Amino acid sequence: MLLLALDTATPAVTVALHNGSDVIAESTQVDARRHGELLLPAVDRALHTAGLKLDAVTDIVVGIGPGPYTGLRVGLMTADTFGLALGVPVHGVCTLDGLAYAADLPGPFVVATDARRKEVYWARYDDPRTRVTDPAVDRPADIAAQVEGLPAVGAGALLYPETFPQAHGPEHVTAAALAALAAERLAKGEKLPDPRPLYLRRPDAQVPKNYKVVTPK
Structure with missing residues (x-):
């Protein structure tokens, strides 16, 4: 292999x-x-x-x-x-699973990456190999109660110490x-996910809703 x-x-x-x-x-x-x-x-x-x-x-x-x-x-x-x-x-x-695996923390913890727009991509883990929530995108303040008291890793956690006071690396x-x-x-014979993107939200670039229509004279 x-x-x-x-x-x-x-x-x-x-x-x-x-x-x-x-x-x-x-x-x-x-x-x-x-x-x-x-x-x-x-x-x-x-x-x-x-x-x-x-x-x-x-x-x-x-x-x-x-x-x-x-x-x-x-x-x-x-x-x-x-x-x-x-x-x-x-x-x-x-990607969050890869960060959790690299962090190698012994107990429950959170992985959070920077989602821009003052948001984070995040998930909770019971251990480095076991994710217990689906990946989500949220403002840190909106998930403060869900992550309270838990260690956190990732650049998203490091950006928002008020929500993730126990944040540390790895960042990426x-x-x-x-x-x-x-x-x-x-x-172990496990089936891995298909290689399809977890975007969780629409791209920043959007087609204008009120664009000017040019017609031939």
């Missing part, structure tokens, strides 16, 4: 290779505006570090969000393209964590 994992649901453009036992190469850059520019070079770096070519990959793993529309679709479209070109399966993993997901979690679940 050789998993190629990637995620663009947060400001981190992150790629990793996992051989079924260990992460053998990874590349992560944080730049919220250059997902499209940075992702393929990151894949090339990871393959070069591992001394492998793309055709050695047996499975693709991609973070399905939740995340902003533009960044998230870069990773998903790239994963789908690799899967079609190589003829290998593409597996989805919730890494493809290494996604790959390790996916490899663990696949080894």
